[in-house]
Amino acid sequence: MEKSSSAERKPPATVHPLVGAVYQWVDDRLGISDVVKLATKKRVPEHGQSFWYYWGGITLFFFIVMCLSGVLLLLYYRPGDSAYESVRQITYEIKFGWLVRSIHSWAANLMILSAFIHMFSAFFMRAYRMPREFTWWSGIGLLLLAMTFGFSGYLLPMDDLAYFATKVGLSIPAVVPVVGPWVSDLIRGGPEITSYTVSRFFALHVVVMPALFIPLLMFHLGLVQKNGMSMPESELEKPEAARKSIPFFPNFAMKDLGVWLVALNVLALLAAVFPWALGPAADPLMPAPMDIHPEWYFMSSFQVLKIFGQIFPGVTGEFVALGVFKLGLLLWFLVPFFDPTTKGGLRAKLTTYFGILTIVILLVTTIWGYWVLPAVH
Amino acid sequence: MSEESPNQPECPKGAPDSDENDGPLDRRGFLKLAAGVVGAGYAAAIGYPVYRYIASPVEQAAMASAVTEVTLDNALSLPLNSSMIFKFGTAPAILIHHANDTWTALSAVCTHLGCTVNYQPENNVIFCPCHSGVYNAETGANISGPPPKPLKQYQVQISDGKVVISRA
Numbered sequence: 001m002e003k004s005s006s007a008e009r010k011p012p013a014t015v016h017p018l019v020g021a022v023y024q025w026v027d028d029r030l031g032i033s034d035v036v037k038l039a040t041k042k043r044v045p046e047h048g049q050s051f052w053y054y055w056g057g058i059t060l061f062f063f064i065v066m067c068l069s070g071v072l073l074l075l076y077y078r079p080g081d082s083a084y085e086s087v088r089q090i091t092y093e094i095k096f097g098w099l100v101r102s103i104h105s106w107a108a109n110l111m112i113l114s115a116f117i118h119m120f121s122a123f124f125m126r127a128y129r130m131p132r133e134f135t136w137w138s139g140i141g142l143l144l145l146a147m148t149f150g151f152s153g154y155l156l157p158m159d160d161l162a163y164f165a166t167k168v169g170l171s172i173p174a175v176v177p178v179v180g181p182w183v184s185d186l187i188r189g190g191p192e193i194t195s196y197t198v199s200r201f202f203a204l205h206v207v208v209m210p211a212l213f214i215p216l217l218m219f220h221l222g223l224v225q226k227n228g229m230s231m232p233e234s235e236l237e238k239p240e241a242a243r244k245s246i247p248f249f250p251n252f253a254m255k256d257l258g259v260w261l262v263a264l265n266v267l268a269l270l271a272a273v274f275p276w277a278l279g280p281a282a283d284p285l286m287p288a289p290m291d292i293h294p295e296w297y298f299m300s301s302f303q304v305l306k307i308f309g310q311i312f313p314g315v316t317g318e319f320v321a322l323g324v325f326k327l328g329l330l331l332w333f334l335v336p337f338f339d340p341t342t343k344g345g346l347r348a349k350l351t352t353y354f355g356i357l358t359i360v361i362l363l364v365t366t367i368w369g370y371w372v373l374p375a376v377h
Numbered sequence: 378m379s380e381e382s383p384n385q386p387e388c389p390k391g392a393p394d395s396d397e398n399d400g401p402l403d404r405r406g407f408l409k410l411a412a413g414v415v416g417a418g419y420a421a422a423i424g425y426p427v428y429r430y431i432a433s434p435v436e437q438a439a440m441a442s443a444v445t446e447v448t449l450d451n452a453l454s455l456p457l458n459s460s461m462i463f464k465f466g467t468a469p470a471i472l473i474h475h476a477n478d479t480w481t482a483l484s485a486v487c488t489h490l491g492c493t494v495n496y497q498p499e500n501n502v503i504f505c506p507c508h509s510g511v512y513n514a515e516t517g518a519n520i521s522g523p524p525p526k527p528l529k530q531y532q533v534q535i536s537d538g539k540v541v542i543s544r545a
């Protein structure tokens with residue numbers, strides 16, 4: 001492998017000499033070939049569970065699609081009083097506007113789904129262990145930010161479902177004594193959801209969230225680059241010589257590209273066959289729609305809130321539920337400390353059970369949430 | 378999806394491509410061609426809707442500017458020796474009610490660099506403030522200043538107490 005490194009300093013012989021000269025000129029100044037060398041040196045472990053290595057990349061792909069389609073939406077979206085009218089125009093009057101909007105919304109949902117899959121695969125491969133604690137924590141941060149992205153974007157069209165789901169969502173922090181109502185009012189810009197709220201959410205959605213998300217993402221990816229891919233215990237048990245790996249470039253990158261193509265096709269198919277709906281304009285004087293519900297990734301918390309609300313009187317239920325969420329998140333955050341070692345001991349086993357329990361709770365409460373929705377058609 | 382020969386992971390790079398020169402369309406050449414065609418297909422499938430989406434207001438404007446006739450309901454009340462600006466399609470146009478009770482309708486877009494012109498009753502000319510272009514108020518002919526061409530003239534008809542303006 002070492003002998004090839006001198007060859008990498010020069011462009012391949014097949015390119016036009018002029019291209020080669022330009023490449024050489026740029027390379028002497030920017031050192032591109034060092035990056036190329038790094039990419040070809042870097043190896044990705046290959047084993048039975050390699051499949052799960054692709055989910056971070058899939059999440060990244062959807063995020064890139066979000067940014068590109070989001071910029072396209074910005075060409076015609078207008079926050080404030082004309083929010084609904086502008087989304088109506090995008091959907092019905094601008095050529096392919098329905099498709100751009102559908103791509104953006106579907107990519108948002110697929111991004112969060114793949115982020116969840118990515119997180120749980122990292123969990124069960126124990127990728128949070130030393131030295132990857134910060135990768136784990138930054139990943140949790142990214143998922144929370146992505147959900148905030150989704151929550152802030154959901155209101156922007158200002159149709160009736162968006163309006164009432166956001167109304168409910170913003171009533172939850174209000175149950176915290178003393179500061180709660182004050183915080184809720186500040187987020188909304190008043191006691192009700194108005195065009196002020198839309199403008200705030202818009203600023204959050206297109207400026208603040210990207211400004212937080214992108215640097216954190218860079219940190220996350222930088223750590224992956226620094227620490228390399230983790231290996232599951234079954235691999236670590238093998239002697240070094242028996243472990244297989246493939247070069248990151250071009251082999252893993254080509255496979256990654258293939259996976260992105262699949263993701264692109266799935267996204268295009270969903271967006272075209274199931275165009276994102278736009279309900280009637282929000283009307284604060286109308287009763288809430290019967291099937292009011294949040295996006296699926298908030299359904300679990302929505303249902304837990306409902307359950308606790310039935311057990312405890314008044315807003316105590318919400319308050320207790322908020323405590324439970326915080327505790328769960330804290331435990332999830334602290335997993336690297338509870339299960340830090342490589343050997344499969346009792347703590348490792350308990351951690352696995354904890355992960356399985358988390359998935360079961362999330363699934364059961366989500367399905368339960370949809371189950372009890374009144375059917376309206 | 379990516380086929381690998383079993384020894385590829387061992388010597389993935391630096392190895393010279395031995396099948397470089399056996400014919401114009403060997404396996405490698407064919408794969409490159411196929412990848413190019415598929416890539417171009419994807420680029421077109423993404424590029425076309427994105428282009429139409431971005432160009433949508435341009436298309437709408439082209440449709441709006443295709444109008445051939447505008448009816449001005451209240452224009453008859455325009456006093457002698459005065460003018461009004463109205464919208465013909467997407468662009469401004471000017472209607473002048475002359476002292477002798479005749480009417481002139483012209484495009485109000487200066488033929489120099491596109492400023493909106495105005496009528497000056499004192500001199501009975503059309504004036505463009507941007508670079509002091511002057512036009513004849515009856516015909517739209519360019520009289521002085523930078524404008525290279527006359528203003529486009531429209532037909533004016535009075536019917537049923539309304540002023541109807543149409544393309545010549």
Ligand code: HEM
Binds near residue numbers: 066074109146147156
């Ligand atoms: C970073 C670049 C982004 C920009 C510039 C952007 C921009 C926008 C704009 C202008 C809208 C309003 C149009 C509409 O509602 O259809 C919107 C909606 C939305 N966005 Fe984003 N967005 C970005 C990223 C994201 C991300 C990362 C997510 C989620 C993970 C997301 C989730 C949503 C959702 C759920 C909607 C509501 C869609 C609907 O109901 O129509 N966005 N976005």
Ligand code: FES
Binds near residue numbers: 522
């Ligand atoms: S734009 Fe009218 S004179 Fe120059």
